Amino acid sequence: MQTRILIVDDEEAIRYTFKSFMTKEGYEVLTAKDYSSAIEIISTTDLDVMFVDIVLGGHTGIDILREVKNRNLFCPVVMITGEPNIETATDAVRIGAFDYMSKPIRKEKILRVTNNAIQHKLLLDEKGRIEAEKERYRQNLEAIFRSVGDAIVTVDDKMDIIETNEATESICGFSPKAAIGRKLSEVQDRCNKSCAKVLDETLKTRNAIREYRIECRHPDRPTQVVLLSSSPLTDTEDRFMGAVLVVRDIPRLTNLERELRERHQFHHIIGKSAKMQEVYRLVEDLADTDTTVLITGESGTGKELVARALHYGGPRGVKALVNVNCSALTENLLESELFGHVKGAFTGAVKDKTGRFQLADEGTIFLDEIGDISPRIQLKLLRVLQEQEFEKVGDSKTVAVDVRIIAATNRDLRSRVKLGEFREDLYYRLKVVEIGLPLLRERRDDIPLLVEHFMEQFAKRFKKDIDGVSDEVLNTFLRYPWPGNVRELEHSLEHAFALCHERTIRVDHLPSEIKDHIEPKSQAPESKVIDEPRKLLKILKKADWNKAKAARMLGISRQTIYRKIEEYKLSKP
DSSP states (O other), X not given: OOOEEEEEOSOHHHHHHHHHHHHHTTOEEEEESSXXXXXXXXXXXXXXXXXXXXXXXXXXXXXXXHHHHHTTOOOOEEEEESSOOHHHHHHHHHHTOSEEEESSOOHHHHHHHHHHHHHHHHHHHHHHHHHHHHHHHHHXXXXXXXXXXXXXXXXXXXXXXXXXXXXXXXXXXXXXXXXXXXXXXXXXXXXXXXXXXXXXXXXXXXXXXXXXXXXXXXTTBTTOEEEEEEEEEEXXXXXXXXXXXXXXXXXXXXXXXXXXXXXXXXXXXXXXXXHHHHHHHHHHHHHTSXXXXXXXXXXXXXXXXXXXXXXXXXXXXXXOXXXXXXXXXXXXXXHHHHHEEOTTSSTTOOSOEEOHHHHTTTSEEEEETGGGOOHHHHHHHHXXXXXXXXXXXXXXOEEEOOOEEEEEESSOHHHHHHXXXXXXXXXXXXXXXXXXOOOGGGOGGGXXXXXXXXXXXXXXXXXXXXXXXXXXXXXXXXXXXXXXXXXXXXXXXXXXXXXXXXXXXXXXXXXXXXXXXXXXXXXOOGGGTTOSXXXXXXXXXXXXXXXXXXXXXXXXXXXXXXXXXXXXXXXXX
16 A cells, blocks of 8 residues: 655645655645645545644644544654754654654755655554554453353463452352452452462473362351362463463252262262262262271272272372372382482382372372282381371481372281281271272173273273174173173273174184173073163263163164164154
8 A cells, every 4th residue: 555645734845855855756645735635635535644734824743743632643753843943843743753854955955754654654554453453352351251151260370360250259159359459369268279279380390270069168158179180381482471370160969969969970980879879979978078088998999099089089089199000019019119229229229209198299199009019118008197207218208298098908907907918007097988899790880881981981082983782792791700790891892892803793703701701591581671661761861862882781682772762653853
């Protein structure tokens, strides 16, 4: 677009000279002989540069300059005078003139000042564009903040609040306006301040935390439970600025609802049987405490999953969960692994080592196969449980830690105590609360659900379009004793997926130990599985009327599903 310049001067010769010089340089030049004609042009035309004479009859060039500034026009104004003096020059610069020129005007100076003014105008335009874009962004952000029902809090790297939305008042109990510039821990003065802990973790690690569930324990909201999510906050150049926290209020279930609710999945633990519902209730009750828990059950029953649910379901979930397999290491190696060692403590200790207890500080340590540890390790572990402190191998300095201990075993610790192989005081310290996991053969109702779960996982991993398992396979699973429990079921389906090149897994795809266990006489009549239309309708709704999925959930064939739908005259709403 051609640069447009306005010349305002009551002398025709001056206007002609300016116009002649600038037109030859390719500029579009407009002229005005007085204040009123200049104001008319300013009101109707976008200008890039203005040259204005100070003396204009009844008005002055300063009056035009004031009008330009009052209208917030991004147009450099160069003042011209035939009688220069300090007072007029000072007034012009104070009001905002770009430059000040005295007559006679030379061509070189006109062109130089014009070029400088045009460059200045380009900078002003870019600045205006950026500011307008920022304002639009700010307005859009405010609109989003207002429309979102979740509480949103942004903080800088020192935990000072940058911005919050209106939902913080209803969910968190503090005013957005009063919070800006203050520490989050200061405005959250009546709750357990878990939000501040989550944000602090994100600021330290620069890692996002997703849907961390807490009880607020606010006196005005005694039953409020929220999901916290925090993410690092970066600018357009990816520089770290702070963090953003989203607080989502979720309705807290009453005790009655918890008792009546049937859950098919809980923290990645699969099962709807009565025994699994009891496990879910125990985990939910224990997650928010620091109580030491002993998880017992045969190998493959899911002890590690329960430990993860206890950790990530409670306030320590933002910190580390450190796993230790106590049966995998010798006594000396286990002692060093748990408590660490100093350089020179033993042959091969070439540098200091931080132990697992220290790594789990403020978090949780999961001691799997605790029944296999030696008497010496038992004694040191007892001290950690009692005093929350220990010494590294080869060091006399005491290390204090704040760690929740969750232990697991597939052994009968009570029998080991009677035999003198396990300390009784340690046993009772570990067994403050025991969560006993049922064997898979004790919860056969969960097998179709587990099959469905693993089928979905393996379909993604193997990238195979397999609909499900045959009726004979499912019946085999329901009869098989599962000495390896859920882990064996998972590995059996993985084995079948690797061999299957069809749409349905058949018996001949299964591992040999399961195929050899088939007893044809044990076929369970399918009619008993769905002996009433209400139950079938309920399953179909859960499966979103996917008949193959519903068949797998019930442990029957798709043909039976279709037959029963026709028999009961069921139809999708």
